[in-house]
Structures are given as structure tokens and as C-alpha cells.
Amino acid sequence: MADWNPLIFGVPSLPFAEAGEFPRLFAWAGPVFSAVVVLAGVGLAIWNVLGRRRFQRRGPGEPGETDFRQRQFRRRGLAAVLCTLAGLLMLSGTWWPGRDASAFIALGYWGFVGLIVLWMLLTALADMLASWHYFGKLADEADLEQLKLRVLADRLRKIQGNGKDDLALGVKKPPASAPNRDRP
Known part of the structure; x- marks a missing residue:
């Protein structure tokens, strides 16, 4: 049943790698x-x-x-567990169901593995969309707050300047030779 003779590369073949199915190198x-x-x-x-x-x-x-973070950690933990479970089921599926199992059992087994992979992908997609929505909402709130501050600054400038801009008020700029405190 199992051919344990080493390959050219010195790696033993697996029990499911029989000569007629596919090359033994691809069995790994x-x-x-x-x-x-x-x-x-x-x-x-x-x-x-x-x-x-x-x-x-x-x-x-x-x-x-x-x-938000608690729900995010829960979703990401579920995706990690599903990824590990799918990998373990794929690993065990290389040996079971073997050639002696019925096609219905093999189809059910691999269908179950496919459902787990689909569930994992949907969980990851839900996490991506929830993060996109949450951080988009934060960005919108920040933009709105910036707009409110800009309008408030324009109002204060108009009240302080009596509706006129700085040039009309005759505000003098400091001479170029004056020390600038903003520069290091």
C-alpha cells in the first residue's frame, strides 16, 4: 500500500502518493x-x-x-481559529477519507472544509467592512470639526476686523530684518 522508498531528493513518499495518480514529488x-x-x-x-x-x-x-475593538478582536479571533481548523482538516484530508471511503463521505468532508473556508472569508470581509465604516465615520467627524473651526475662525476674523481683510485695515507686517520666533 505505502511505498516508503526515498525519492531522488531523499524525501520519503506519502501513503496516498501512488504511481498512477500523480508524481510523487507533488504528493507533498x-x-x-x-x-x-x-x-x-x-x-x-x-x-x-x-x-x-x-x-x-x-x-x-x-x-x-x-x-468596536472588542468586536474586532472577536471577529479576528474567530477568523484565526477557522483558518487553523481549515488547515488541520485539509491536512487530515490528505489521508482521510482514503480510497476506501465512499464518494458521498468524501464529498461531504470536503464540502464541510469548503464551508469553513467560506465562513472564514466572510468573517474577514465583515471585519474589513466594519473597520472601513468605523474609521470612515471618524474621518467624517474630524472633517466636520475642522470645517466648524474654520467657519468660527472666519467669523472671529470678520468681527475683529469689522468685516474687512488685513490689507484694508492697514495691518503692518513685521520687517524682514526683525527676528522670527518661529524659526529655530
């Missing part, structure tokens, strides 16, 4: 890809935990930021 592609997906999921989980700790040390900046 599935498990390697699965291991990369598992490592990516674990890395995302660690990154999420470190981000959460950094936020807790820094403290909230905006009034609704804590609620």
Missing part, C-alpha cells in the same frame, strides 16, 4: 500547503492576542472605541 504539496495554513492561523491568533494586550495597555481613545 497538499500537506505543505495545509501546514502553511495552520501556521498562518496560529500566527493570526498570536497577532490578535498581542494587539488586544497593546490596546488594553494603551486604553480607549474615542468613546465608542472599546466596543
Whole structure:
């Protein structure tokens, strides 16, 4: 059943790599890809935990930021767990269901893996859209506040200048030889 003779490169072949299916060198592609997906999921989980700790040390900046960040950490944690689970299922799927399993079982198994991957992608998309909405709202609020301050500054300038601009009031600019305090 299993051919454990070393390949040209000195790597043993896997039990599912039989001569008629595909070259033995490509038999390692599935498990390697699965291991990369598992490592990516674990890395995302660690990154999420470190981000959460950094936020807790820094403290909230905006009034609704804590609620947004808690939901964000939950979504990102779920995506990391789903990524790890999908990688583990893909890794175990390279050996099971094997040739002796029915097509219905294999189709159900890989359909379940596909649903997990789809759920993970939808969770990541939801996180992206929620972040885009939240930070867009903050940018809109900042733009509105800047506009309010600009209008207030124009009003104060008109009241102080009696509706006239600086040139009409005869405001003299300091001479060029005068020291400028703004320069270092």
C-alpha cells in the first residue's frame, strides 16, 4: 500500500502518493500547503492576542472605541481559529477519507472544509467592512470639526476686523530684518 522508498531528493513518499495518480514529488504539496495554513492561523491568533494586550495597555481613545475593538478582536479571533481548523482538516484530508471511503463521505468532508473556508472569508470581509465604516465615520467627524473651526475662525476674523481683510485695515507686517520666533 505505502511505498516508503526515498525519492531522488531523499524525501520519503506519502501513503496516498501512488504511481498512477500523480508524481510523487507533488504528493507533498497538499500537506505543505495545509501546514502553511495552520501556521498562518496560529500566527493570526498570536497577532490578535498581542494587539488586544497593546490596546488594553494603551486604553480607549474615542468613546465608542472599546466596543468596536472588542468586536474586532472577536471577529479576528474567530477568523484565526477557522483558518487553523481549515488547515488541520485539509491536512487530515490528505489521508482521510482514503480510497476506501465512499464518494458521498468524501464529498461531504470536503464540502464541510469548503464551508469553513467560506465562513472564514466572510468573517474577514465583515471585519474589513466594519473597520472601513468605523474609521470612515471618524474621518467624517474630524472633517466636520475642522470645517466648524474654520467657519468660527472666519467669523472671529470678520468681527475683529469689522468685516474687512488685513490689507484694508492697514495691518503692518513685521520687517524682514526683525527676528522670527518661529524659526529655530
